Amino acid sequence: MAFLYAHFEEERVSPVTLDVSKIHAELKQIEQEEGVRILYACESGSRAWGFPSKDSDYDVRFIYVRPVEWYLSIFEKRDVIERPISDLLDINGWDLKKALNLFRKSNPPLLEWLQSPIPYLESFSVTEKIRQLSPLTFSPRSTMYHYLRMAKGNFREYLQGDLVKIKKYFYVLRPILACGWIGKYGTMPPMEFEELVEQMLPASTLKEEVYTLLTRKKAGVEFDLEPKISVINDFLERQIAYFEETAKHISDSGEKQDQALDGLFRDALKEVWGS
Template structure:
């Protein structure tokens, strides 16, 4: 784990050097952040970065995504801060999840914490419900229909459905940790919880979860919850919204924090 962490940091430094950017925040996304990695799961590293001030004053559009090919279990890509802020004002679920990731590789600047402070204004229950519902519905349709199913895909339907349930219950961004969702939202000692916990234990112990007979108790739950959220999704509220001026101030503050006062900028 230490070697992987060092390798991730080295990759982030290489990106800064090669792309002439500074990385503001880097975290783990995907199954490791959700608490159900397999032994061979990739490390899904996501980050926000900022270019030098002159790049934003150019007449030429700058690419707003940095991606690296998956190599040695590392899947690393990130967004320019301007892209991130525009998605934040739209209550983008992946970005808000990044900000709450329990695995953070780097957070040297104030941007991420400032965004967390604005999350209650940005968070849109309706946007999140539709995001998770579409994820659950698509994965259920594609992987969990036959008499034998790709059993590891249960997690990729259960987690978004439990995230919907968290929003319905608490009206806030759901935690990433899958087990927190299970413990809070599935009745204790029920057949459903026991089946899910057994599946989770098998996955995390390295058992290959491939084609197996479908698990009726989980399928019944998922079908019921998909139908439930399809029925009520439109009733959830949109976000209050973050004032554009506040995001402009945050962006300018980040430029100054990273590159110094405007008088020190070299063109």
């Protein structure tokens, strides 16, 4: 590993950055074009997780609300807003009603948005009210299964054989460590990869190898196919097998909170658009 690390150190490249004012301008334009109000917007991808590549997109996700009349219809309407990826900006959002229905099911991507370490906008009180309900609606079992499926899929697709796509280790390690967090604390795991590593891995050769990879990633090194890292592969294989069994027996204590969410939705409409 020392030789490979020294070799890639020579190829450091600074990550490409985007002026945050461009994100704010795009959000304002969406509001004007769609006739909506954006309640909350955040970074949701590898930049929020703490391991962006040099050319990573900005994965901006948002929650919005439409005028009251839009919801008073017998027809089903499109409840997402999406924009084509352009100039490193990948931006899309969910209608508040859709978001709340997913929230009551303990939807992990939405729960990640709500605790993103990189918020871009938070208007009105509704987002904080949703956060306050999170401990009540959180389902350890369904959330663990979400992360376990993610880990299994990436492990199976990218980390088999003697040569592997080395950057994909992050996309298996993070969900597996998230499973460990849920098993230990019974709460939504933090988004930041480094916090998961610190909390879930004891001092060991495994932890050293993970931090070596993270250091290279933060330095802007572009990973290609490399020899697999046996200590990490072995750990992931054991953990996947362990959580496949553990997830069957973990608590599923999340509550729907239907009445509270109905009230929250109505209050948000009044706060945003007036009575």
